[in-house]
């Protein structure tokens with residue numbers, strides 16, 4: 283594949299809408315900025331991404347547990363985590379047209395990109411958490427926040443987890459779930475959203491091994507993107523400078539992807555030290571230290587965190603797999619998804635409607651194996667191939683006039699467009715081989 287992406291944000295947004303991957307939330311009411319709904323195909327891709335991520339987590343050294351924490355957290359949690367004091371973005375308004383910007387997104391020495399005047403407010407800090415109240419009365423004691431990251435649920439449950447599972451340090455806790463941030467300027471489609479999904483893993487280890495564990499996770503996460511099939515020349519690891527570090531972080535390396543709008547963070551790998559467990563010990567009064575049987579002393583575990591946005595990864599995957607090429611004199615759009623994350627694994631196509639019943643029989647049998655497959659009988663065969671290419675279906679099986687006599691179908695490969703003839707009773711094993719090899 284060429285290193286130049288043929289995708290633009292506009293093309294991807296249009297494709298996602300056209301084919302039902304992603305819809306603007308509440309579109310019929312004018313939309314809600316920075317919030318999206320996932321349609322059938324988008325839901326399938328996200329399910330596959332979660333599965334690939336979990337497999338990678340489970341195949342790491344040591345134990346990996348999971349957690350599904352609540353989305354609402356009491357004020358106390360976010361005070362201890364430092365989010366109430368520190369989770370700010372700098373904000374600036376144009377006094378002329380009232381347009382609002384993240385101050386670090388624009389050059390304040392230049393005029394407002396929206397109206398062309400240069401009349402800025404002072405830079406103010408804006409807390410990005412969504413606040414609400416639990417119960418009938420809006421008083422300080424009932425304040426709660428939608429979580430801006432999933433990680434805190436892992437830290438506040440640390441004692442519960444170690445007392446209910448047979449685990450020893452080092453081990454990890456992985457979690458996939460929603461996070462909410464009132465971003466000043468949500469933009470670039472799924473890149474910066476106000477409601478999004480994170481896939482986070484907190485690795486608990488001893489302070490002495492933390493540096494090595496941090497390196498281990500950087501390597502693991504780099505490998506993950508190779509396994510996912512991303513173009514590795516568009517991936518780089520960027521260690522943070524000291525003045526870039528988040529309030530909790532001792533060291534951080536971003537996995538960055540080269541989007542058409544520049545190199546941007548895809549995942550953050552952070553060495554959080556013992557900041558989180560120490561803070562929750564201090565604020566809750568519950569000791570979260572662990573006892574070391576060997577040295578007969580208590581210590582506070584250190585944490586290495588890997589955190590990637592599922593939606594941002596989805597967008598990255600779209601950018602990376604989008605391609606346009608020419609097949610039989612016609613330009614086609616093709617999503618060259620790794621088969622493991624392709625939403626539809628195979629399509630079954632009767633050459634004409636006369637072959638529909640026989641084709642549907644094969645389709646139904648394969649569907650019953652649990653594979654997500656499609657049956658499509660409408661339009662010319664060329665059109666149907668294009669439709670499947672555009673959503674990244676790796677294989678198309680066509681039942682034609684000869685199938686009735688030779689008991690075989692033609693299988694077409696999305697990437698090569700090459701076709702081969704296989705016996706109908708071999709379709710299931712062909713699919714099995716294809717998807718286990720990939």
Ligand code: GAP
Nearest residue numbers: 431433473474475478548549550589590591594
């Ligand atoms: N627990 C650490 C943490 O939340 P972060 O760098 O703020 O760190 C981690 O977020 C990842 O979550 C990012 O690398 C990105 O993939 C995703 N992410 C963060 N903010 C996002 C947003 N507004 N929209 C979509 N994804 C976002």
